[in-house]
Amino acid sequence: MTNEVMMQAFEWETNADGNFYKNLIKNAHELKENGIDALWLPPMCKGTSDMDVGYGIYDLWDLGEFDQKGTVRTKYGTKEELLQAIDALHKEGIKVYADVVLNHKAGADFAEEFEAVMVDQNDRNKEVEAKKTIKGWTGFDFKNRKGKYSDFVWHYYHFSGVDYDENTKTNAVYRIIGENKYWNSGVSSENGNYDYLMNADIDHSHPEVKEEIYKWIDWFLDTTKVDGIRYDALKHIDYDFIEGLSNHILEKKGDNFYFIGEYWKNDEGTINKYLDETNWNIDLFDVPLHYNFKEASESGRDYDMRKIFDDTLMRDYTQNCVTFVDNHDSQPSQSLESWVKDWFKEIAYSIILFRKDGYPCIFAGDYYGIGGENKIPGKKEMLDKMIAIRKKYAYGEQDDYFDHSQVVGWVRRGEEGKSPLVVLITTADDAQKQMFVGKENKNSVFIDISGKVKEEVRIDKEGNGVFKVNAGSVSYWVKKED
């Protein structure tokens, strides 16, 4: 299939009423009709409460089945509803990607005493006091699950670090001491070693941990029948572990199984290294492009649009690139807030939907809007139309006109019988640009199907047209149908 579109089905403030899966069942058909080919679902495992978005993961084996953390269902519904939702999406031909949180565990059942050393927040290799006995929340025995699926009990030695000492009531990053034990090495080098992110950090070099997670992933994939995985917090997990786990999955599920990673670092050099280390099996979100969108949206006419692809995966790693405009972490008041300003959203979506490269991911927070206290309306109508245009017109060679700091565009030349697609952006005043759509289109008439510019454009005998765009917007032009 070409011109596929993925959607991130949730945002941070997605309603916690437990109806998310039920709503997916209701919406599955419409999503397919509107051009969504794959859906990235929120974390499916039991978190610390029925409000937990899912990243505060408590039990891998509880998909909304056991009375744990005061709730049977997760934020999104019960296990049964989850499986029904996946089935409904599959019946519509929509692929399902699971958000898998393997970096840490939260909401431990009991605290344990063990040796640990406090380290510098900003340099995790630097010890700031002598090792001592602390009491940390690292014991997980899942009493209410009663050993169903797995009787594995987690202890402090299955983790590499915690952020709290119960004995002294101290918040700090503590590295857990043990024989041949240290932070996992194949992680981001930010903060010296970025193995530790939050909660009880899983030690992926421990053989019992590896065995348990392999056992779990087999069960999870057989149970849910998902088509791909989004690895959460990839930069904090040893890449040897991820490579091994991914290869294990590919052996079981075949080469079409899909992996997407969240490598949240605005640094193209690191991404290259990461793709190399994981044998290019994993697609990565184009974080640099997201940050370029953010900067352009904030700088307005002062941003040089010729730099919009600088250091992006869309430019340098087109085969491993998932493009997005915003996500649940970049939305307002979240941990990595870097929201793209409203006026630039349509421009950003035109770039991820109408260009040749990248697998675009539509954010539910842009599509349905952001809920909670500070609501932001969605752009469903605009995005449905843009997805339809991607599917109908965004084909063929791509001629770029990134020749001006504020007025840029490109032409998709189309394929057999299909109209070319002309995209013209300005971050400043009303503008126009002469663009070539092919001699075969001479004398034809083009219209702006974004609906903004009302004038039609007639193509001259050389195949050129002078296309227009209104101040601070994007227009997309196709051949007028008779």
Ligand code: CA
């Ligand atoms: Ca880690």
